[in-house]
Structure formats: structure tokens, C-alpha cells
Amino acid sequence: MLASFAKRSSVAMFLGLTALSPAAVAPSYAQSYAFNNVEIQGAQRIEAATILSYLGVNRGETIAAGALNDGYQRLIGSGLFESVELLPQGNKLVIKVQEHPTVNVVSVEGNRRVKDEAFEPFLKTTPRRVYSPTVAEQDAQTIVEIYQAQGRLAAQVQPKIIRRSNNRVDVVFEVTEGKTVEVERLSFVNNRAFSDRRLRRVLETKQAGLLRAFIRADSYVPERIELDKRVLTDFYLSRGYVDFKVLSATSEFSRERDAFFVTFSVQEGQQFKLGNITTTTDQPEVNADEFAAASQLRTGQIYSPNIIENTIARMERLALQKGLNFIRVEPVVTRNARTRTLDIELVVTRGPRIIVERIDIEGNATTLDKVVRSQFRIAEGDPFNPREIREAAERVRALGFFTTADVQTRQGSAPDRVVVDVDLEEAPTGSLSFGGAYSLENGFGVNISYTQRNFLGRGQFLKLAFGNTSDTSTFALNFAEPRFLGRDVRFGLDASYSESEEASSALFDTKTFIFRPSIEFPISENGRIGLRAFVESNEMLNAESDSSQIIKNEVARGQQTGVGAGLTYSFDSRRTGLNPNAGILFRASADLGGFGTDYEYFKAEALARAQTKVLNDQVTLSATFEGGMVQGLDTGGVSRFTDRFHLGPSKLRGFATNGLGPRDLISTNQDALGGNYYAVARLEAEFPLGIPEEYGITGGLFLDAGALWGLDDTLGGSIDDDSHFRSSIGASIFWRTPIGPLRLNYSRVLEKQTYDIENEFELTISSQF
Known part of the structure; x- marks a missing residue:
């Protein structure tokens, strides 16, 4: 199409220059013209004045042939016409033009x-606008780039036009998609501290594996390789390798030219630890010892930019709390090559007096400005802090509401003023999902849910869910406002209703309703407190005639509706990410409930979990300790089945749901009754199996131990509710699939009671620490 356009343009130019050439042999630049009349032919949308302004011809004015030719070139270069002819006829100039047609339809x-839909937002050729061959070529290149981003490097796009009546055209982009070019092998050169397998887990680019038809990450995308360079650098720096460099990242085509071999050449250097830590200042109002106490740096720690940044942020926040504006903390690093340590001097000084003039936010068509501004800890008129701007940019990106979030600063209306520009591109935040499931206990089921992570552009979370199996139906509503009243306070509202009929895990039916508002707020860098109130209604009904007498007695108590309140404290060291190889999670909760029912209770649970990576990050070790208790507040109250704890494979592997704990062995069905107390310990290791990393398959071993015990009513001692110890050992297969991380457990029970029910095999969604 462009070739034909160039051909027409060259012909028009030839005709124009021929018409301008005089009959004499004299050079054309010596020829001059004076036109008393100008006639324009073919113009429909373009005004005559516009054409003459480009041409530069005034009536009666003498114009040289060279100047007239320059005007001709300006008309062609304006992009308004397909062809232009200039025909001098004595003192009359005839201008013949053919305008570009109007776009009727655009299709791919x-x-x-x-x-x-993936192309439409980026195409500049649109209906009811003037067709431009140059813009069409640009659009064709845009479509090619979209394909290349998915690894289809051989994609080709040819723009074509179909002429219609009334000077209109249909624009068609003909696409030849080509095959996806995959990454056949990712390899590394000069890496000694970490294996190829470990480094491949860091990269965004993945090798092609069994699921190459579903996994887009194994497609070769040059931009992703550049990202991987930065990711590798961050990985090594966070582990103390301060001299690390990516020397090169080469990509070679396979012989069949359908795949790439990507090789990263790296220079690791030596691992450094922290040496002497000092805090100094030249500001008389600053107490160096007080600021040093805010430091989290310790001699012997492995160096990481994260721990330095975190300590600086803590010190600068301390300065703001003391009313010391423009205070900056600058780290001075002294390298000790012999001992492979870095001495850190934290210099507390006063920075330039620069004020934030304003924060400009653009590109957020749906998300409200206040949602983005809430991620900034500074406002207009506050002292400018470059580190806080960087951290705010990371928080904006972490929202997950935007595909791109670029935060830049520029000088404001004066040298001591700064404007913060936030350029955003919104991403989809809602999802509607349909799913099915099958289990041996509950049979087939269906799940439907709608989730919106940025409800009405306010940054709120909303989820509506419905689940149904052969014997259970559940409705749930979850709503959360992460910035309640404009503060770092999370307000939540949860409501659910469920019914079960002849469930296999219990020989009675249940109806349960819960309504629970809550708030959560930080009390320290890693600690948070949650407060909640709740209304809870439980009804046990339709017990089988041969059920346990305890179950029958609890069913006879009818529907119980009561209110309560509780609190939760959590400590999560993963919030700061100071140690990339380890993390600690502690959570404790307490509830007072049942007010308005015949059983008022105090319930408490606690969980402590720690995880670390060893053997150059190849093996992940984790330990979890968990326990709980429910205790009546008066001597007359007796807990019900729905109040007590029930252990299953999610807490103690190797045992079925309601497969352990106090059990009525006198009843025909030997019903499981649950317990008022439980304690569980889980030890686990995850490690590679030697299978190529791109398949996403690893192995694991685990050891679980625990007990479930305690009843308020033991039918006169006929039920054993002692704290019998149970334990199991087993192996796991972890598989990272496109539908989520799956886990297959095989368990072997080591210690149990004769009436316990075992569960050797289990397929679940793998939980992430």
C-alpha cells in the first residue's frame, strides 16, 4: 500500500514539475510566475485558504519556480492529500488535489x-477520521509489538484499504501471527554461590516445559530479559553480594529457529557482612544516641540494601516525630576487603529546604485520587523527602490496581518547590469465576464468585460467593475498606449463611449465620491489632436416631443466637522483608461470645510459624505450632458440636476430617464429637527433586503431631476425652500449575487411637507462607 502511495506521489511530482518547466532550455530556477487567478480542483473538506497557505502563493505576486516547487513539497508533506498536481496555465494556476479518504471501518x-479488544485502545486509525498511510503503518507496528510481547516474534501485519463510495475506505490490518518463540533453555555462567536451578526460580522468564501451551512466561520477550537482569541484581544484593553484576544476557536462536537459548553471564563477587555501626551528626538539636537506638543494624548481619533503607526510614520518621524537619540520614559505607565487612556510618544531617508544592495524578479514569494519595505519607506543603517518594511509588504499585505506575518529580514554581507527577494506567480489578470440585466426603460441587479489588474506584474489596455440594450450600459476602476514615485502619464486614443436610461428616443437619464487622490497625512496624464484634446463629437439627446421645442432647437445645466480641494480634516479619531467606508469623486471637444463648464462652487460639531457606536457598524449612481452647464462662453451660474444635488434614495430616479426638464409641455410628482443646506441631521441608525447574514440581517431607481433647459432658465418664497424642509422617509433591499451586500428600500414621479414621492420600491447594 505504501509502495503504491509513493508511486502516485512521484508521478504527481513529475507532472507538477513538468508543468512548471518552461519551453525554453533555461534552468527551472530561472523561471518565475505571476498568477492572477488560482483554481483549486478536487478539494472537498480542506479549505482553499489552507491549501494556499501551504503553497505560499499570493495573487499577482511573482514567484520563482523553485519556491513554487517548495510549496508543492509542503502540500505533499502536510499529509492531507493522496496526490497533488500544479498546472500553470499562463497567469492562471490550476491546483488538482485528491484528499485522503475518510475511514469507514477499521478491522483486524x-x-x-x-x-x-487488545488492539482497540492503541490504534490511532479510527472510523470517521481522515485516513493516513503513515498512521496506518504505525498502527501495524503497534499490533506487531503486542504480538512480540507474547513471544510471537515472527508476527507480521499488513495494512490494506478497501475503497467505498463518497471517498471512504475500510482499513483492514491483515495479521500473520506466526508461532510462539519459546525459551528452550535458561543457563548461567560464572555463578558459584547459587545453582542454575535456584537462579531460574528468581527470573520472570521461564523455560518451556510440559505446560508450554498454557504458561506464557516461557515465551521469549526481550523486555522481560531486561527485567530479569534487574531481578537477578536485586536477588544477589539482598544476600550481601555488593559487587554483583550481570555482564551480559545473550539470546541465541535454535537451529530450527523456533526457540531461544538465553545465557546470563554474571560476576558474583564476595558476600559481605556488616561491620562497625555508628551514628553521627553535626546538628546540635539531634541526639545521636537516640537515633542510634532506632537502628536495626547489627554487626555480623549479612548486608542488604533493604535493612539499610529500613533503618534510614525509621530514623527519619523519628525526626518527624520530634518536629525536626528536613532531617536526612545518609549512609557512609567503608569497605573492608580483607574481612569482607562493610562499616556503616549513619550521618544525621539537614537536607535542602525543599517543599512539596503539589501532587499531580493522571491516568486514573476509575480509581479516585484519594486512593492514590493515601499511599503518600506526605502532602502538599510538607518537606520533600526523596526516599518517601520512592516508597510511596512502591506502595502505589503494590495496590495491584494499575499496569503501570510511574512517579517522577520536577521543579515547581520556584527552586525550592517540587511537583510530584504520578502517571497511571489502570488494570482490570474485577473477576467473575465459575468452578467445580469433587471430594470423597462431599461429592460434586459448584462454586461461583464475583470479586472486585477496587470497588467503585475507592480501593475497597468486595466478594460475593456461592458454593453448593450434594449436602451443603453456602453464601458469603466480604467487604473491606483499607483506609477507613482516611487512616491506616482496615474496616471489614463479613456475612455468611450455610446449610448442610445429611452431611457425611456429621449425622445431623446444620444452619449457620454469621455477621461480623471488624477493624484492624497497626501498632508497630510488623504488628497489628484487630477488633471485631459478631452475631452468630447456629442450629443443629434432624439428628439420626442412632446418633450419639451427646449429639441428640445438643440438637434438642434448638437454635442458638448470640453476640460476642474479640480481638486478634498479629506479628509478621515478612512485612519488612529484611531477611529474604526467613520470616516469622505469630497470631493470637481471643473471643468472648455466646451472650444471649445457653452457653457463654471464652475462645482463644494462637499460631506461630517460622520459615527459613538453607543450602543456598535450595531447601525450605518451616515449623508451625498451633493451639486453641474454648471454655464456658459459667458452670451450667455446655459446649456444642458447633462450638468445639475439629481437626482434619488441614491441621494434622494423615487423619480424616473429624477423624480424631473424643468419640462416642457406645453409639452405633461412633460419632466424632470434637474437643474443647487442641495443640498441633507441624515440621516440614521442601526441596528439589531433580526434575527440570520449568515443570514446577518439587518434593517435601513432613512430620505432624498433636492432640484434640476435652468435653464438658462425657455421659458420666463413658467417653474418653483425654489428650491422647497422635502423630504422622509423610511425603508431598508440590506442583505449580496454571490453575494454582497443587499439593499431593501421602501420610503414614505413627501414633493413633484404635477408633481414629486415617486419610492416607490428599490433594489440596498448597498454602503459601
């Missing part, structure tokens, strides 16, 4: 892998 054909 031949695209099977990418939907039209």
Missing part, C-alpha cells in the same frame, strides 16, 4: 491468538 483479520 487473521488474529486468532489475540482478541480485537
Whole structure:
């Protein structure tokens, strides 16, 4: 199409220059013209004045042939016309033009892998606008780039036009998609501290494996390789390798030219630890010892930019609390090559007096400005802090509401003023999911849910869910406002209703309703407190005639509706990420409930979990300790089945749901009754199996131990509710699939009671620490 356009333009230029050439042999630049009349032919949308302004011809004015030719070139270069002819006829100039047609329809054909909706926001050729061959070529290149981002480097796009009546055209982008170019092998050169397998887990680019038809990460994308360079650098720096460099990242085509071999050449250097830590200042109002106490740096720690940044942020926040504006903390690093340590001097000084003039936010068509501004700890008129701007940019990106979030600063209306520009591009935040499930206990089931992570552009979370199996139906509503009243306070509202009929895990039916508002707020860098109130209604009904007498007695108590309140404290060291190889999670909760029912209770639970990586991050070790208790507040109250704890494979592997704990062995069905107390310990290791990393398969071993005990009513001592110890050992297969991380457990019970019910095999969604 461009070739034909160039051909027409060159012909028009030839005709124009021929018409301008005089009959004499004299050079054309010596020829001059004076036109008393100008006639324009073919113009429909373009005004005559516009054409003459480009041409530069005034009536009666003498113009040289060279100047007239320059005007001709300006008309062609304006992009308004397909062709232009200048025909001097004595003192009359005839200008023949053919305007570019109007775009009637724009379509993309031949695209099977990418939907039209993916192109539409980026195409500049649109209906009811003047067609431009240059813009069409740019649009064709845009479509090619979209395909290349998915690894289809051989994609080709040819723009074509179909002429219609009234000077209109249909624009068609003909696409030849080509095959996806995959990454056949990712390898590394000069890496000694970490294996190829470990480093491949860090990269965004993945090798092609069994699931190459579903996993887009194994497609070769040059931009992703550049990102991987930065990711590798961050990985090594966070582990003390301060001299690390990515020397090169080479990509070679396979012989069949359908895959790439990508090789990263790296220079690791030596691992450094922290040496002497000092805090100094030249500001008389600053107490160096007080600021040093806020430091989290310790001699012997492995160096990481994160721990330095975290300590500086803590010190600068301390300065703000003391009313010391423009205070900056600058780290001075002294390298000790012999001992492989870094001495850190934290210099508390006063920075330049620069004020934030304003924060400009653009690109957020749906998300409200206040949602983005809430991620900034500074406002207009506050002292400018570059580190806080960087951290705010990371918080904006972490929201997950935007595909891109670029935060830059520029000088404001004066040298001591700064404007913060936030350029955003919004991403989809809602999802509607349909799913099915099957289990041996509950049979087939269906799940439908709608989730919106940025409800009405306010940054709120909303989820509506419905689940149904052969014997259970559940409705749930979850709502959360993360910035309640504009503060770092999370307000939540949870409501659910469920019914079970003849459930296999209990020989009675249940109806349960819960309504629970809550708030959560930080009390320290890693600690948070949650407060909640709740209304809870439970009804046990339709017990089987041969059920345990305890179950029958609890069913006879009818529907119980009561209110209560509780609190939760959590400590999560993963919030700061100071140690990339380890993390600690502690959570404790307490509830007072049942007010308005025949059983008022105090319930408490606690969980402590620690995880670390060893053997150059190849093996992940974790330990979890968990326990709980429920205790009546008066001597007359007796807990019910729905109040007590029930252990299953999620807490103690190797045992079925309601497979352990106090059990009525006198009843025909030997019903499981649950317990008022439980304690569980789980030890686990995850390690590679030697299978190529791109398949996402690793192995694990685990050891679980625990007990479930305690009843308020033992039918006169006929039920054994002692704290019998149970334990199991087993192996796991972890598989990272496109539908989520799956886990297959095989368990072997080591210690149990004769009436316990075992569960050797279990397929679950793998939980992440």
C-alpha cells in the first residue's frame, strides 16, 4: 500500500514539475510566475485558504519556480492529500488535489491468538477520521509489538484499504501471527554461590516445559530479559553480594529457529557482612544516641540494601516525630576487603529546604485520587523527602490496581518547590469465576464468585460467593475498606449463611449465620491489632436416631443466637522483608461470645510459624505450632458440636476430617464429637527433586503431631476425652500449575487411637507462607 502511495506521489511530482518547466532550455530556477487567478480542483473538506497557505502563493505576486516547487513539497508533506498536481496555465494556476479518504471501518483479520479488544485502545486509525498511510503503518507496528510481547516474534501485519463510495475506505490490518518463540533453555555462567536451578526460580522468564501451551512466561520477550537482569541484581544484593553484576544476557536462536537459548553471564563477587555501626551528626538539636537506638543494624548481619533503607526510614520518621524537619540520614559505607565487612556510618544531617508544592495524578479514569494519595505519607506543603517518594511509588504499585505506575518529580514554581507527577494506567480489578470440585466426603460441587479489588474506584474489596455440594450450600459476602476514615485502619464486614443436610461428616443437619464487622490497625512496624464484634446463629437439627446421645442432647437445645466480641494480634516479619531467606508469623486471637444463648464462652487460639531457606536457598524449612481452647464462662453451660474444635488434614495430616479426638464409641455410628482443646506441631521441608525447574514440581517431607481433647459432658465418664497424642509422617509433591499451586500428600500414621479414621492420600491447594 505504501509502495503504491509513493508511486502516485512521484508521478504527481513529475507532472507538477513538468508543468512548471518552461519551453525554453533555461534552468527551472530561472523561471518565475505571476498568477492572477488560482483554481483549486478536487478539494472537498480542506479549505482553499489552507491549501494556499501551504503553497505560499499570493495573487499577482511573482514567484520563482523553485519556491513554487517548495510549496508543492509542503502540500505533499502536510499529509492531507493522496496526490497533488500544479498546472500553470499562463497567469492562471490550476491546483488538482485528491484528499485522503475518510475511514469507514477499521478491522483486524487473521488474529486468532489475540482478541480485537487488545488492539482497540492503541490504534490511532479510527472510523470517521481522515485516513493516513503513515498512521496506518504505525498502527501495524503497534499490533506487531503486542504480538512480540507474547513471544510471537515472527508476527507480521499488513495494512490494506478497501475503497467505498463518497471517498471512504475500510482499513483492514491483515495479521500473520506466526508461532510462539519459546525459551528452550535458561543457563548461567560464572555463578558459584547459587545453582542454575535456584537462579531460574528468581527470573520472570521461564523455560518451556510440559505446560508450554498454557504458561506464557516461557515465551521469549526481550523486555522481560531486561527485567530479569534487574531481578537477578536485586536477588544477589539482598544476600550481601555488593559487587554483583550481570555482564551480559545473550539470546541465541535454535537451529530450527523456533526457540531461544538465553545465557546470563554474571560476576558474583564476595558476600559481605556488616561491620562497625555508628551514628553521627553535626546538628546540635539531634541526639545521636537516640537515633542510634532506632537502628536495626547489627554487626555480623549479612548486608542488604533493604535493612539499610529500613533503618534510614525509621530514623527519619523519628525526626518527624520530634518536629525536626528536613532531617536526612545518609549512609557512609567503608569497605573492608580483607574481612569482607562493610562499616556503616549513619550521618544525621539537614537536607535542602525543599517543599512539596503539589501532587499531580493522571491516568486514573476509575480509581479516585484519594486512593492514590493515601499511599503518600506526605502532602502538599510538607518537606520533600526523596526516599518517601520512592516508597510511596512502591506502595502505589503494590495496590495491584494499575499496569503501570510511574512517579517522577520536577521543579515547581520556584527552586525550592517540587511537583510530584504520578502517571497511571489502570488494570482490570474485577473477576467473575465459575468452578467445580469433587471430594470423597462431599461429592460434586459448584462454586461461583464475583470479586472486585477496587470497588467503585475507592480501593475497597468486595466478594460475593456461592458454593453448593450434594449436602451443603453456602453464601458469603466480604467487604473491606483499607483506609477507613482516611487512616491506616482496615474496616471489614463479613456475612455468611450455610446449610448442610445429611452431611457425611456429621449425622445431623446444620444452619449457620454469621455477621461480623471488624477493624484492624497497626501498632508497630510488623504488628497489628484487630477488633471485631459478631452475631452468630447456629442450629443443629434432624439428628439420626442412632446418633450419639451427646449429639441428640445438643440438637434438642434448638437454635442458638448470640453476640460476642474479640480481638486478634498479629506479628509478621515478612512485612519488612529484611531477611529474604526467613520470616516469622505469630497470631493470637481471643473471643468472648455466646451472650444471649445457653452457653457463654471464652475462645482463644494462637499460631506461630517460622520459615527459613538453607543450602543456598535450595531447601525450605518451616515449623508451625498451633493451639486453641474454648471454655464456658459459667458452670451450667455446655459446649456444642458447633462450638468445639475439629481437626482434619488441614491441621494434622494423615487423619480424616473429624477423624480424631473424643468419640462416642457406645453409639452405633461412633460419632466424632470434637474437643474443647487442641495443640498441633507441624515440621516440614521442601526441596528439589531433580526434575527440570520449568515443570514446577518439587518434593517435601513432613512430620505432624498433636492432640484434640476435652468435653464438658462425657455421659458420666463413658467417653474418653483425654489428650491422647497422635502423630504422622509423610511425603508431598508440590506442583505449580496454571490453575494454582497443587499439593499431593501421602501420610503414614505413627501414633493413633484404635477408633481414629486415617486419610492416607490428599490433594489440596498448597498454602503459601
